[in-house]
Structure formats: C-alpha cells, structure tokens
Amino acid sequence: MYHYQVDFSNNEKASALSINSDLQKEFEIGSTIHGFEVIEQKVVPELQLTAFRLNHIKTGADYLHIAREDSNNVFCIGFKTTPKDSTGVAHILEHNVLCGSEKYPCRDPFFKMLNRSLSTFMNAMTGNDYTVYPFSTQNKVDFRNLMSVYLDAVFRPNLREIDFMQEGWRLEHKDVIDKNSPIIFKGVVFNEMKGVFADSQQLFMQKLQNGVLPSHTYGVVSGGDPLHIPQLTWKDLRAFHADHYHPSNSRIYSYGDLSLKDHLDFIDSEYLSKFEKINPNTSVPEEPKWKEPQSSYISCSADPMAPEDRQTSLAVSCVLTSITDDFENFVLAILDQLLVRGPNAPFYKSLIETSLGTSFSPVSGFDNQTRTTTFTVGLQGMNKDDVNKVLSIIDTTFDSVMENGFASDRIESILHNIELSMKHQTSNFGLGLILNLTPFWNHDGNLLKALEINSKIEKLRNILKENPQFLQEKVYQYFKTNNHKYSLVMSPEEHYEQKLIQAEESLLEMKVRNLSEEETKSVWEMGQLLKTQQETKEDLSCLPTLCVSDIPKTIPNTDIGNVNINGNIPLQLCIQPTNGVSYFNAVLSTKNLPVELAKFVPLLCNILTSMGAGNLDFRDMSQKIELVSGGFCSSMHIINHPEDSSLYEEGIHINSYCLQKNFVAMLDLWLNIMNELKLDDVSRFTTLINMIATEKSNSLIHNGHKYAISAASSSISYVCCKKEEVGGLAYLQNLKELCNSPFLTEILEKLKEVSHHLLNKNNIRVAINTSRETADTDVCNVEKFLQNIQGEPSNASSMSVVPSAFTPRTERTHHIFNLPVNYSAKAFSNIPYAHPDSGPLRILARLMFQFLHREIREKGGAYGGGAYANPGNPFSFYSYRDPNSTLTLKTFDDAVDWVLTGEFTQQDINEAKLGVFQNVDAPVSPGERGMRQFLNHISDDMFSQQRLAILNATSDNLISVCRKYLKEASLQGTCLIGPQNSHIDEDPEWNKKIH
Template identity: 45%
Template sequence: MFRQVKSVVRRLQHLRYSGPQHAWRLKSTSAQERALQYQPGQSIHGFTVKEVVSVPDLFLTAVKLTHDQTGAQYLHAARDDSNNLFSVQLRTTPRDSTGVPHILEHTVLCGSERFPCRDPFFKMLNRSLSTFMNAFTASDYTMYPFSTQNSKDFQNLLSVYLDAVFFPCLREQDFRQEGWRLENEDPEDPASPLVFKGVVFNEMKGAFSDSERVYAQQLQNKLFPDHTYSVVSGGEPLDIPDLTWEELRQFHATHYHPSNARFFTYGDLPLEQHLQQIQQEALSRFQRIQPDTHVPPQPTWTSPREDHVTCGPDAMAPDPSKQNTVCMSYLLGDITDTFEAFTLSLLSSLMVAGPSSPFYTALLEPKIGSDFSSVVGYDGSTRDASFSIGLQGMAEEDIERVKGIIHQTIDDIIRTGFEEERIEALLHKIEIQMKHQSTSFGLSLASYIASCWNHDGDPVELLQIGEFVSRFRRCLQDDPRFLQDKVKHYFQDNPHRLTLSMRPDEAYRHKQALAEQERLHRKTRALSEHDHQEIYSKGLELLAAQSEPQDASCLPALQVSDIQRTSPTTPVNMGTAGGVAVQYCEQPTNGMLYFRAMCSLNTLPEELKLYVPLFCSVITQLGCGSLDYRQQAQQMDLKTGGMSVCPLVIPDSAHLDMYEQGVLLFSSCLERNIPDMFGLWSDIFNSPHFKDEDRLRVLVMMSAQELANGISDSGHMYAMSRAGRSLTPAGDLQETFGGMEQVKFMKRMAEMSDLSPVLRALPRIKKHILNPENMRCAVNATPNKMSSAVKDLESFMEQVARNRRSHQTSRPTIVERPIEASDASRKLVSEVGFQPCQVNTFYPMPFPVNYVSESIRAVPFTHADYASLCILARMMTAKYLHGEIREKGGAYGGGARMGGGVFSFYSYRDPNSVQTLSAFRRGVDWARSGSFSQQDIDEAKLSVFSAVDAPVAPSDKGMGRFLNGLTDEARQGHRERLFAVSDKDLVDVASRYLGFGQQTSGAAILGPENESIKKDPSWIIK
C-alpha cells in the first residue's frame, strides 16, 4: 500500500496510548518493571542493550538495542498491553519514479524461501488472529507491521514477516503480476491488443485520479527537488513500465538488509523471545554492510520559487467555476531535532487549527475558497519538515489576493502573537491525547516514531512528550516572543518558499490517456513476432499460475481450537437521569469520562432527512448560549476531548425491515472538567445559534469539498451503499445520510446563493432531535468518578428539561416495533410500504479505474444463517475473489462482506467493471459447488474471529449493547453459531440466498464512461 505520509499535521493525535489492560496476562511484575531490569551493555541473543528508559507519561519502558553483527537498530516498548506489535522498517530511497519501493513491497509478500507458496501474506490473514496486518511505502521508508493478542500467533507471523522481508523469492512472475506487464487485453486471445496491466500500475492510476493526491505529490517533489523526494516513491504510472525485474532485485539487495533496518516491538510479551527468533531466523545470516541510503538535507534556496500544475476537473466540486488551488510551502528544520519539531508542530496548530486560528479567520471566513489546500500545516514525514498553507476551490483571479493574505497574516502573527488561552487549549489537547486509551497504540507508536528514527533521530527522546510540554512552557515564560520569533525565522525571513498553484484542465484526462497510449506504443512498436508470442505465452503462464490451487501447508497456522470458546462479558448498570435511560459502564479509563447520547429521528418529517448530516456537522460549530462559534470551539478545546454529532442508522438484529434511526452525540473529557462538558452540551441543547448565514456558508463549502474529495479514496464504500439502497429500509436511509445522494445534495447546497432556507430548517430539526423524550445515554468512567458523573448528568438533563419547549408534530409513515423490557430505550421503526427490489446504478466518474459492488438481501444478525454467511463471505474473499479480482483482474482489492442484513461484493481501484460483476457470479457458483476444504472453512473462521475478538478500548466497552441492543448472551449465541458452521451450511446458504433467481440484489459502479453499461436498459445512469 502506498502511503503518502502527508497528514502528520497534528502528529500527536496519532499517539494515544492504551492503559493497563488484560490483567489475566500479567505476571508478578509488570512488563515495564521487567524491562527496567535490563542494563546498558548487556548482551542478549546477538544484540547489545544501549539504553533503558522509563517513559511514565505513556506507561512504558523503552529498551534500545543494536545488533552486533549487522548494526540493525532495535527498539522495544514494554507495556502491559496484550495487543503486541512487531514492525520492521527499511529506509527506501528511490531516485526515479518507477515505484520500485512500492512494487518491491508488494512483491516480497508473494512468497519467500521458507514459505514459497504464492501470496503467503494474504493467506496468513486467514491463518491467524491478527488484529492488524499490512505494509506501507512512504516517501523514504517501507514498513511491515503486524499485531496480535496471541503469543503463538505472534511467533507464526514473525516467521512469515522475517522470511518475506529478508529472503523473498522475487519471482519474475510475481513482479509482472504486482508491478506491471505487457499483456493481451484478453490473455487467451493473442489477437487482442496489448495493454499495460499490474496491481501497482492500476493502484497508482487510481491514486492519481484524485487531484488532492496529485497536488500533494507535486508539492513535495518541487519543494525538495534535489534528492529522493523529487520522485514518486509509489510510482508515476507512466514511469512504472521503465522498471525491470533485475532493477527490483538489485534494490532489494541494497535496501532490504539488516544494516538498513529498524526493528520495533511493543506489548507485554518477553523481549528475549523476540530477539532470539529474529536472530535465529534472519539476522544470523547477514554481515554488516554500508547501505548508503542516507538522505541528505535539502539545500536551501536563496530566493522563493513559484510553479504551476494542472489536474482534471471535478464534476462533484461545490462550485465548478472555482477549482483552483494555491499554496505556499516553507522548508523548516531537521526533524531529528525533536524539541524544535515538537515546537513547530504546536506552532502549526496555533496557526491553522480551529476557527480562532489566524489562517482560518483570514482565508476561510472571507469565503474565497471552499477549504484549506489538501496539504496544510506541519509535515514531519520528510528529512526536513515543511509547513504549508493555502486554499482550494477558488477562482483563478483570486490567487494573487490569497498570496497577499498569507503574507499579511504572517506579519500579523509576528506583531500580535497568540492568546494565552489558545495555547492552553492546545496543551490541554495533548494531555487528552496522552490520557485516551487506544486499542492500536503499538501501531500508532510505530508510525509516530518512523520518520524521525528513519533519519537516525532518537526515537526514545521523541517519546518524552511530558518533558517537551514542560520545556515548551519554560520557553514561553522566559521569552514572551518565543513563538513570534519562530514565525519570523521560519516564515517571514525564509527564502526557501514554494508557491504552487493548480488549475483544472478540461483536456487533462484525455492527455493522460493519450500519454499512456504513446507510452504503450513506444513499448510495442519495436516488438518482433517472437516478442509478441513470448508476451502471449507469459500471459498464459501467469493465468495458469493464478488459477492453480495453492498448497499453503508450509505456512504456520492457528487452529480453531486456539480460539476462546466464550467471549469476556462487560457488566453495565442501567439507570435514569431526568427520566432518560442511562447505561453506566465502569472501566479503567485513566481519568477520562466518555459520554454518548442516542437521539431518535422518529418524529422528524421526511423532507428534513437529507439535512440531518449537515445538522450534525454544524450543530457544534455555530456557537451556543453566550458563546460565539470561536469561543465555543475554544471552550471545547479547553474543557473536552472533542464534541461531535453524527447520523446513525442501526439495522435491527432480529428483523430485516426494522431499524433505529437517530443521531449519536459523543464527547469525552478529563474528570476535572465533567461539569464544563455537560454545560457545553446544555447550551447546545437549549440555545444553539442558527442565525449566522456567513458562518453556515463556510461550513457548507468545507463539508461539500470534503465529500467530493473523498470519493476516489472510498469509492467502494459508496458503491456498496448505493447497491444496498433498494434492499432494506435501513440501507435506503444509510444511502440518504452517507451515500452519493448526500454528496450530490451537499453540492447543491454549496451552489445555493441564499442559505436562509437551510438556516430555517436547522431549528426545526433541532426540536425533534435534541429532545430528552427521544434520548438514551451511556457513560463510561472510572468507578470512583461514576457517582459524581451521575449527578452532573442529572443536572444537565434537568436544565434541558426546564428549557425544552413542547413540540407535538405529526409522525411520518413509520411503525414502531413493540418494545421488549430489555430494549426499552430503543425505538425501532419500519417503513410502511417498503418493497425490496433490484436497482442497478452507474455513476460516470472522472477516474481511470472502477469501484464495483453487488449487494444481496439476506438475513438479520440473530438469524440462524447469519453466521454461515459471515464465514462464507470471508472464505469467498480469500479462496476465490482475491484471485479473480486482484491477481487476474489487476484491481487493488476486492471481496465480500456480510453486515446489516446484506451480503455485499465489492472491488476497489479496478480496471474492470462488467467483468468483475461476472466474477462475483462465478464466486457464487464456486461456493454452491462446495469446492472448498475443511481447512478453508477453518481459516475463514479464524479470520472472522480475529474481527469478533478485536480488542475493545475502555471508552468503547458496552457499546454493542448500548447501540445495537446486543447483550453478552446474544453475542455469545452468535459466537457459538460461528463455531458450528459446517461445509453443508455454507453450500446451503450460498444456494438459498445468493443463487440466481433466489435473491433480491442491487448493483452499483462508479467509474469511467462505459458503453456496455449505457446500452444495458437494466442500468440507471446518474
């Protein structure tokens, strides 16, 4: 996966740790205490301990080691967390845009010395209980991480990862499949035209169909023109065909060596065990080399530069006449200066984050553009950090005006500085982020330290966040102009500044297609008849290899017997506050309180439903009570960990045509701020501001732009949503709230010259939603704070009750389900007259790849067949669809999933469309034929249970019960049904629910113009 590590704007937000969990795993001493027993200079399995540091802020002990024989660097973070993580990171610094590190990342996962079967990486997804498995290619490093809660699983995965990275097969056939190849369009027809194929080739074509990605890549290339950052590490599609198999193998030999590696382990498993396995299975076979992968600092310019690029027009843009982007990007300091990097990251947040920030006020509020440029704020993912600020969605004639505003805002910051309360709000946010417990802390930690460590910075020093905060405060006390002087040095007086503008070109995609055709022509015009025959033969060989059953017996695997037969229970207490049902869940939340409220939409008139996502987006951003929107945002930062509202559609677990519709309120805070948090909610309920049309327009434009930008990254989700719309009432509403219908609705609102009708709709929605009569709440907190939280919640409800107005309205055409005693606070509805039907929808999109889905009406969660369909979806993905859609078809991904009563097929960044729909159908035939083994079933069960048993943070405990009404008993019943699924069950459900003529289905495609679809009357063209 190509990861352009650009959104490190708020780097610390990724670093949230999980406090002590899973006490049953703990020995007589904690993992941190055991790690403190190591001594610098101590030798352990070929490694020498260099440093042992306690990091109390993060409840961990860091042990830094070096491998004696190769010089490989190693960091172990010992914590009482059962979700153990391993990663190995290589510094990969390409000097061209052929995508060699990205293609290599894919190819090393296609078989290795000990595990020569094709695609062991994807096969291990179904042979383990991993909580995470993936690989990432950044601009200057490649990382291979996994995590699991099972110690045997950890050792299995470690063996596979070590062998893949250091001893891969790197077969030419794998390079051709994953990277690029010339092949007949129909591999079995030598007369069909030659085309470019390959998973990475198609992935990057899809990635660069996103104008935001194009801009971010060009900005980096032009700001750092003198070394590895001047090229595209993921691969420029037109340059990828220049890469040869031999060059790939050579890049591996020089870059994938332990002397160029950084190993990271995290969790409560013993360090010695990791070191012994890594030494025995990999490092003992290497000697130290000088890999020569060092990235030099970017030479600084003596004067600023300007440049311009083009992109394709966006049909979903909020204002089609305003699709220009301009941004100023500044070269900052070396990221290995950890305190300076910390300071600049905070400074960036003060400059751009939130409505009180200077650049938000100067650039967004005048409504010159729709949102900040796609790259904004501090970026520490490169050797030298950078800061970028600009606008997208603007008119070309405003570019010079925006440049002037940026310069003027910098001058203003130097003159006036920042309010003390804003600085405190930012430091409070860091405190919250350090307190909040995450289930993926190990992965967040690995990502957080990756860039700095990659350039030989000190990863342990980077973890001393509490010390950084203290030092930052001292700097502010010692020098009141500390931050202003930084702004002057890095921005006003900095000659290394790039101003990059981008405008749409109507012919952009046509030019791209012509360029690809010319590239293809150059590759093919010199081919001899023998070359054509060889290409045809290799195509048949690859197709045969992809179709051949694979023997995966060489791979390690857990057994179904390794899965716990019962899942842990979560005790909750039920009560009321001000007449509202409340679920109380006592958890070790590390001094945090988490509040949720589900507010029903049952009384909301149908014509207001489309406005609900907008209402949710703006209700916490318009101001409330005595606070304007800037003051409200500041108080939220000072007193909470965030306050959000989102629409929620919850299919009923027992009835396919019933569901719950509502909005979910969520907030968190430190225990000392509980009264302030509920005070803010009280003001939002009782006196929200709905009069500022200028403010609303800014929020509407930002929301519309964000939705438009997100389609190319999440096209498969939009396709699945649309395909399932006509199958269940819940699916219909989900499409309304979060599908292409909502994208188009927001685009229409962004185009409105007068938003006063929208302003008038918002208070009407508020009366129906923010009403205690239609609410239920949940609180997760520590036991010693729960009683005081109950009092504050009671006070909040009483304030709301005193101020609410009576509003009886006619109800829409819905019927509430009879309420069971255990389910008394949930209000389920069914739409009168809903009839499932087949609807096929095609959305022509300016992409060179497709997103395809077919969805089938199935059964609800508690139905006896639901578990079988879950196992079937996972097994079809791994054993059939992956090979057909990704390996043969060249899509980046594809598969099947079961959820919400609907069985869905999907593909992602897919060069095919109708062919993929045929692959879905063939997958059903494969399942109905019973062409699978008991091992296949067991592997699918392992994969499903890895999700069922994924770790749950204290903040989220009990949420299944609160949101879905699922008791521990209901979850255990589902678990037992999963265990019991047999081969007969799978064939049976495949025939009864998925077989042709047996099902009600819908389909959707988002992609380029498609003549065959347009000629098919069964498709609706949007």
C-alpha cells in the first residue's frame, strides 16, 4: 500500500490545491450532505490529493473520496465477504450479481456494458475476504451510467437459479441436444478454478495460506475448490448475498475530478436510503497464535518444463501483526525489500545463489492481504532431499541478519524508490490506489493516515538514527522468537492428475446416482432452458449507453521534437508535465547482427542489467540502480512497419526513469552497461537462467491463451515467428534445455559476441520525456552519454526486409500438457497498421465478442473467449480455461459465418466502436506519451486516420473485411494447448508436441 504515484505537473498543483481548498470548505467535518456525514478530511501534499471520509447515517456505509485533478475518474463498491467453506460462494456470487438486476433485467449486463461504455477499466474481483467492483472512465455520463449498473447489480440482483447454474456449477448432458449423452459437470467458475489449480504454484499458495491462517475464512478456498463447488446450492448463494451485500457491510470509493456532491446524491437517493442499518457480523478475528510451529506436505502434478529431480517447493510462513497497524506494516514492507528483493538481499544470497532451487517460492516476502499479515520465504525448483538443508539455511540467515544488520545504503535505496514512486506518474493512479487500500480498509484501518507516506518515511529515519539496530530487533521479534510458523513442502506425485480426475468422476457418479427420476428429467429440461436463454436475442433497451457521437472526432497531437545528435543519432524529445521525473528510452537495432547469433539476443535482454559492468559487480550495479532510478529494463523489440508489410524492425528496447537530479547518474550506469558489460560470471548466469526459466514456466497456466495466439500466429507472419522464438512456447522450451546445458560458458562467449555487435551507437535511437525546465539540460546530458558510447553512428534505416526464405503456411499444432482445461487460438494473415482495413478489423473483433461470449463462455463453460485485431498483427480468435477443444475451434468459424449472414444491427456496430475506443483513447501518462511514435513508428497522422476509419466504418465494411481476411483466407494458424485429445492427435493434419 506504500507505492503510490503522482500525476501532477507544477502548474497543475496550484489549480488542484485551489479546487481542493474549496471542497474542504464545502465538506467540513461534521457537515451532513445527502445522507452522509463528513467524519474526516486530509490534504496529502506528497500525493497531490485531498481525501474525505464519510459515513452514511442511515446504513453506516463507509465512503472514501479522493479529490484530485485527474480526468480518469474511478468508482468502486466493495464488501467484506468471509466464506466459511470452499464452495466458492463469494466468487460465484460475484459472477451472479452481474447477471441482471431489478433495473437492468437483461442477461449479463456487465458484459453488455463493455461495449456500451468508454470505460478505461471494468472488472469485478473476489479476494480472500472481500469482493470489489471497480471501474474507471474519463466520461461524466459514462461514470453515472456505470455507477448505476454496478450499484443495481450488487444491491438489487435478480440472482436467478439459471444464472447460478451457468456461472457456478450444474449437471448437464455433455451434448446438450442429445438426451442419451452422459451427464457431466459444467459451469464457468467450476472450470475456471480447475484451470487455476492446474497451476501447482497456485495450489501451493492456497494451501500455504490455509495452513498458516486456519482458524477462520483464510482456512478455506474463497475462489472455490472444484471438488467442493458442487456442494453449493442456489439457496446458499442467496443467503450469502443477504448477509454480505448490504450497505452496512459496504465500502464505497470515488476518485477524480467529478462532483462528490453529485455522487452522494445519486447513491443515497437511489440506493442507500432504501435500506436500514444492520450488524453484518463479518469481522475477521486476529489469528490465534500458536505455541509450537507446524508443518505439512502436499502433492502436485509434475511440471513438464522443469527437470524431474528439481520439482519440490518449500516455504516457511510466519504470522506477524494486524494489518491495521499502519506504521508497523510499513516497517515490515521495508523488511520485505531488505530480506528478499534483489541480489543484495540476504535470502537471495543464501537461497537463490546456492543453486539449491531455481527461484523463490510463491508469495515469498511480506503479505498484507489478510487480517493478520504474514511473511514467507522459501524455494521452488528444489531437490526433495534438500528440504532440511533449506530449512536450516532459512534459520541461519535470520541469525546472520540479526547479527550483521543491513547496509545503510540499501535502506536508503528502498526509501528513495518509495519517494520516486510518488512522483512517477501513471494513467491508473486512482484504480491502483483503491486496489492497494482495500485489504487495509476492509479491516477498518485508518485510511487517511495510511495515505501519509512521507510521515512514515520520516518517522522510520528518525527511529534508525536513535536506534540503528531497530530493524534487527524486528527480525528477532517476528522471526526468531515467533512460534507461529508454518512449513509447507510440495512435490510431484505420480498419477496426480489421474487421481484428480477419478475424484471428480466419483463425485459426479455419486451426484448422478442420487438423482431421482424427476431430478434426472429436470437436468435435461434445465439444459434446454439454458440453451434457449443463451440463444434468445435480448432487448437491451433497459441498459444505458453512450453514443458514437460521444467519441471526439479528433484528439490533441503529442508535441514531439526530433533532432539528430552526435553524428546523426536520432533523438526524440517529448516535453511533458513529468512532475520532476525524467524518462529515458532507447532502441538498439539488431539489423546487422550475424544470423548465427540472433538466437542469443533474448538471453542478452534477460540478463543485460543483472550481470554488472565496469568496476561494478552485479550486486553493486543493483544497488546503484536502486539508488538513482526506478529500475532498469531491457526487452525484445520486434514490430511490423506500420505501412509496409515487407519491412520490420528488430532490436533491444532499454528504458528507465529517475528524479531529474539523478539523470546523469542514471545515464552513467547505462554507459557502464553499454561499454563494459560483465559476461564472465558463470555462476551468476546460471542463477539468472534458472530464475527466468521458472518465471516463464509459471506463467503458462495464467497466460495460456497468449501462448496459444503466439504459436498460432507464428506460421503465417514472419514477425510473429520471431516473437514466438523470443517469448513463446518455443522460447520456453529453449530455456528448459538451457537449464540443463553443460555449455553455459560457451553460451556466455556467444553473448559477448552479441554484446559487441549491439551495445554501441552504430544503430541506436533515443527518446526522452522530461519537463520544459530541464529539457535543454537533459538533451545535453544525453548527447554526452552518446559521445562516450563505443562505436560510430550509422545513417542506415533500422528497418529490415522480411526474408524471402520465410514462407507463410497453414499449420495446426497441439501442445500437449497435463492440464484439465484447454487454451485455443486461430490466427489469420495480418495487414499493416496504416492499411484502410485495419480499423474495420478492430471493430469486427469487438463485434464478434457478443457471439463468442455466448458460445464459448455461456454455452461452452469456458472462463473466456474472444477475438483480437491488434493493428499490424494477425487477427486472432482465442479461448481461455476452456473445457472444450474442437468445439471451440468450430465456434471460431461459426463467428465468421455469423457476421457474413449480417445477424447484427447498427446498434451492435456502434457498441463495438465504443468498445474499440476504450483502448484507442485510453489515458496515457506523461512518461509514455510519444512512445507510439518512437517504438512503433506510428505518427499522429496515422493514428488520426485509423481513428477516423474506426468511426466511419459501416456494416458493408465489416462484412467485406470478414469475407476477405477470414472467410476467404488462404492461410490459417491454429494452436491448442491442453490435455491429450484423441480426435486431434489421430489427425495427420495436426502437429503434436508433447511437453
């Protein structure tokens, strides 16, 4: 909760303070406005905001308003939801309240509003002990529309049984139109949670929390255990809503520059005034402290991307203090950074660098998401025989910290980064604020005090001056003398997946066996009723909507200066209200890199800022980076030319930001990396490769649809083929092999060759975003930086020609993993960003959402599905955590036919345009402005032309591009990631890859 960002220029500060001063007078403490009493107010200068805390007199609803000169306004209503079992009642209720309400009785108004709004964010989330419904938008009318839909959903939901069955769980015939087909489990949340726990690290995190905090709601699975979800009844769901979704149990939040008085008037008159105060009885007690540590062991499925003998995870979790102890939790957050973050942290040295494991265990560090906070440390990617050794190392590391303490510059670098984060501007400050505050607010913490970051920093500094051993004493208090410790070990078990399948089959068999004749008939009838509902065209006139006319025809251009310095090195200068922060970006072209070295570039990106340089080893480099910047980043840069599909650009993108006073120091560190990168430490290289491979492997379950899209696109686009090689399943497989390679020294030699070719000014271009006051100085400093980089500037274009050797082809690939769900994708040829059809294709993808959502999620039971039309990239269909495979692939084809038959209206087109513009006109922070031009070569004129193409697209345009690029496409790439599938795996047209 301590990493907030500021979004103000100096000129905006005076205006904001003036406006907030007027609000302070209007909302004086003790005043009553529209049923709310003002109980607190506070100006927080470091965040450039004024906070107001109000209480609804009649119901006791708690309200927080953050007044700030930010047009991206946010609203959120949340409830303390404290389930006592693992049926997923809170999670399933979150889905169900968004399935229609008294004022908006249509099916699934939440998803319908995605295309009737210009929201910059819409979602709903279930946490351990809370459920929140946040949205953000820059449009005043849109804000009121969405507020009405959200409030009606939570306070007056229909909660129909048929929606409970669709979203939660149900018994239904496998083939809904065949009465003789077997009865199976279906349901969106049921399949979602099967997908969640297919990730062994998610399973580990869940069991760890259940074990260390067992006495109350944290001892169960709030999202739902798939084997417990079928115990939940519709009656249980409705009872949970009545107990928990009441104003007396609510927390309401608004943020931005819209009128607080208007918000309060609407909320009170339309909703809260209709309720009476109750005692919700949802408080969570402190976890009773143990007298002795405890431990447990669980099993999981094997990870096909990891070595067989390195698949054990271990963690030790300690219960700490109440989440409401604001300063104590600030101190613990600092300890988290000191103990486990970065190569200078004691546990990094004692656990990661010993090569006993590949990476820290999940949730390692301080966790302030629960009533009683915890700290966890451990390893994943271990050998099972090393468990006791690692437990001993954890104990001795705490002993060493108590004896030796922490270096003062490490403490200072952490405090520096907190201060920098308050100046670093983001486009979603208000949203991030409420998501950070919710766990704290949920347990009645002092919100306004929590916002005062500077006072906590000053207090800690004063304490450390008086008592330099203060942090060591905290380590002794919480980790040495604390008996409330829970150790958990997880290792793969042979036939684990089969046992889960058997357990589900046994549960299903019992459910079906116990059905009476009448209940069996009801299963069939409900299946038909649900099918009919899903296929019935709805009247959506009850839902509010913006109009296409609400979208501005034009938007202001971004002022960008382009100059050539140091012998024709391109420099882009973007002057912005950056609030005292300077932003640095550079692209190093790989155009002239020898072909045989190309495969090593992504590795160099991964380790570039983590190996050390010049007279700085990797620890010194990490420390210097933290002291002068918000972090150094390097990533692969591969983009299509926005106008010519035969051209592309490939390189390395490096970037960082800092306080303007540290700009020279930050550039000096980049200079060290460019000129004197250290690539001799095999031990360090091994550590990094293991960590990177583990991180990528862990991302597979969560981002399976993205991996599927990448793989599907790789056969039809050269740029996508390159992206697959440097970041897709192909790269993941390469990392796995690299972890077992005995030739890491030789690979480092190859990386030296790559760095010699790339880390120079031969093919570099630079961009800086900075304030007007420091622009000239920053440009001069960049010029000096470039003068000192090795190499000579080249006047050659950074663009390359797509090799003639690459032949686009139709390809179908099944990546076989031990997963209970599928991720599928189908991709089609791409066209350049500036092509006239690019805009209509974006609308087409959004238009298809209504069809795909109904078929893939509502009927098919997948967690999600849709279509992407990212300009310059292939048009792609996808599904996520999907129980189906070939059925979904057929649905993609059916979506094309649905469009070609013209089964959509002008209103559907208008809504699709609104949906597209949520992304097109999304707010951009000062540090990011101009990056569309710098990174993608998309000028403001190109951007404006595409906006007009989207605005002006007609039904005929959509049908035309659908036929041309999808129906008549000669090339298609298809990918399925999931379990074995006899229908596909016996088809010779499919490539099978077993992992």
